[in-house]
Amino acid sequence: MSTLYGAVKHHVLSVIEDKSYGAGDKLPSESALVKKLGVSRMTVNRALRELTKEGHIIRRAGMGSFVASRRMRGSAADIISIRAELASRSEIWSASVLLREEVVPPVAVHEAFGSPSTATAFHVMILHEGNGLPIELEDRWVSTLIAPGMLAQDYSVLTTTEYLLAVAPLLRAEHVVRAVVPSEEQAALLNISPVTPCLEISRTTWTGDKVASFARLLYPGDRYELTAKFSNVGANARAE
Amino acid sequence: MSTLYGAVKHHVLSVIEDKSYGAGDKLPSESALVKKLGVSRMTVNRALRELTKEGHIIRRAGMGSFVASRRMRGSAADIISIRAELASRSEIWSASVLLREEVVPPVAVHEAFGSPSTATAFHVMILHEGNGLPIELEDRWVSTLIAPGMLAQDYSVLTTTEYLLAVAPLLRAEHVVRAVVPSEEQAALLNISPVTPCLEISRTTWTGDKVASFARLLYPGDRYELTAKFSNVGANARAE
């Protein structure tokens, strides 16, 4: 990172990973980092403050800074791509395309699309990783009418959500969230034990009155959680 | 707001709303705010930096600060009680109160409340049933300041959410959704097998700046799913 506080953030993150600080362990204090790294306390303070907001550490006045339990947080109130979510936590996104095809979809899917039963649809399966750790298994069907160029994209560079937002206005979305047990193949792909519960988000998006895309997103329950913030309408939006 | 930078954030937000700065309009510069509000530039800088991260404004070195295009506010989201949810599915609600006490809460809870570590809080555990089948295990902590009459209610007649809504305006709520495995006791109470994954919703509600209630709601994964509908998705992607 080009900034000093960025370097401090990176240092703390790598210390957490390399020296295997576990969740809840106490981290060096600000003044200790000042001495060790030779920067001012304000710089250390900003680095740790941002790490707190990103969910990596927990700080308590008088007690110290501690490693937070490692778990991703997604927001239900925003359709953002997994890449943006990872970026907000200073994690590096990578993805591998497991499947990319144009086939006749199962009944449930082509019914949702409202297309004739002989029509084909695009089908992709993509494994998303944050800092190399599997975090999302994406199984997506896309209408050929809405996004004809779908299969021409390289989804290890651009996420499907980013592409779809670019080619079509997504006017409406519906999420269904479930807790499920993964299949053996899914568990293997996500690199988790088959008894680890997973969050499954079924997301349907519309452009106009047509279904554009139907996705099933699977997240390891011990690495991902979903947040939603609501404020009452009418009242002034309170800061923070 | 108790902090100065928080007051600056609030001021900028209210200026955006009241004086109807439109998206893209140029906001007063840092030095202008310094003069107007009588605080240091570092304080203004921190306020504007946080507003940038929260997506309210966009800043460019050399040019200035600008109002960002509005992002989605939780529109179709309501704080709904389990009874209303079941009623909408024509199911009959019943509940049994498992625990009702006033004690010093564990660290994680009083941390959420932000109260001194010696203060007590109300604690209730309630099992909700739909058509006689366990559907929600509610483990709730409530601030004694917000709802002093909490323990006097009969929660097999009225839900906690209904009571809290009656005595205090719940201005803000945050939900964290996880997929978890239940403990043996939880599984027994919910009448499910211990390997059945559950949806766990941690709900924190605020009245004003104070946390009013902190609840952990556990749902059997095979009997409950969460839905959320959004419209006007991605009307404005956050640029760059």
Place this chain on the structure above:
DNA sequence: TGTTCAAACCTGTATATACAAGTTGAGGTA
């Protein structure tokens, strides 16, 4: 006229200093 360059803004970062407030533990007192 057209180009260049410097001044005057803007945000972004880094530092030293200061005080407030939460927590812990040592040591003294009743």
Place this chain on the structure above:
DNA sequence: TACCTCAACTTGTATATACAGGTTTGAACA
């Protein structure tokens, strides 16, 4: 022993100061 107080630590906030770098504007110059 039981309790209290204080010192020493922690994080959180606020300030003044400084410099780096982007952007715009306008004046001086060829």
